Each structure stands twice: as C-alpha cells, then as structure tokens.
Amino acid sequence: MKKILFISSIGTLLLACSPKNVEIVKIERTTIMTPSADLANGFELYQTNCGGCHELKNELAYSKEQWQVILPKMAKEAHLDAKQEKSISNYVYWRINQK
Numbered sequence: 858m859k860k861i862l863f864i865s866s867i868g869t870l871l872l873a874c875s876p877k878n879v880e881i882v883k884i885e886r887t888t889i890m891t892p893s894a895d896l897a898n899g900f901e902l903y904q905t906n907c908g909g910c911h912e913l914k915n916e917l918a919y920s921k922e923q924w925q926v927i928l929p930k931m932a933k934e935a936h937l938d939a940k941q942e943k944s945i946s947n948y949v950y951w952r953i954n955q956k
C-alpha cells in the first residue's frame with residue numbers, strides 16, 4: 858500500500874512537467890537512455906502498442922533476423938501505420954545492437 862502511494866505521487870509530480878503518457882510508460886517499465894528522439898519515440902511506441910495482447914516481449918530475446926519476420930506481422934496486429942512501424946523497428950534494431 859505504501860509503495861503504491863509512493864509511485865502514484867511520483868507519477869503526479871512528473872505529470873506536472875511533461876506529457877502524460879510518457880510518464881506512465883516510465884512507471885510501467887524501465888527508463889532507458891536513447892541517443893535520439895526517434896529512438897525514444899520508438900521505445901515509447903513499443904511499450905504502448907506491443908504489450909496489449911501478450912506481455913511486453915524482451916527485445917533482446919530475438920535476433921535481428923527473427924525480428925525482421927516478427928515485426929511486420931506484429932505491426933499489422935497492432936494496426937501501426939508505416940511511420941510507427943519504422944520507428945519501432947529502428948528502436949528494436951538499435952536495442953539489440955547494444956547487446
């Protein structure tokens with residue numbers, strides 16, 4: 858109970874200075890540093906679009922070759938437009954290159 862209250866008060870604090878969905882995303886998962894706004898956007902899209910039907914999959918659990926098959930399928934599942942799909946792909950490929 859104490860923990861929940863603590864988290865929600867952080868949420869409220871952060872909400873005061875930035876867009877709402879960004880902060881919710883940070884609370885649900887980890888915060889990672891990305892070198893560009895496009896990658897940060899891809900990370901956000903990944904979290905908001907890819908965890909609805911199954912748990913959020915670990916990006917690092919699949920190789921680039923596997924993602925090249927999976928992502929177009931899942932982009933369709935998530936009804937992403939081409940721009941969102943590109944942004945998520947950029948993010949995933951960048952992320953697995955950090956391994």
Ligand code: HEC
Binds near residue numbers: 909911927945
């Ligand atoms: C409309 C529902 C839905 C959405 C939205 C969705 N998925 Fe999936 N996804 C599935 C189903 C169904 C499976 C197959 C069953 C499973 O592995 O859980 C799957 C499987 C996967 C797998 C495992 C594939 C494998 O071969 O092992 C990955 C990785 C994945 N999804 C990633 C994503 C990503 C990334 C997104 C966001 C772009 C996404 N999913 C959005 C329904 C969805």
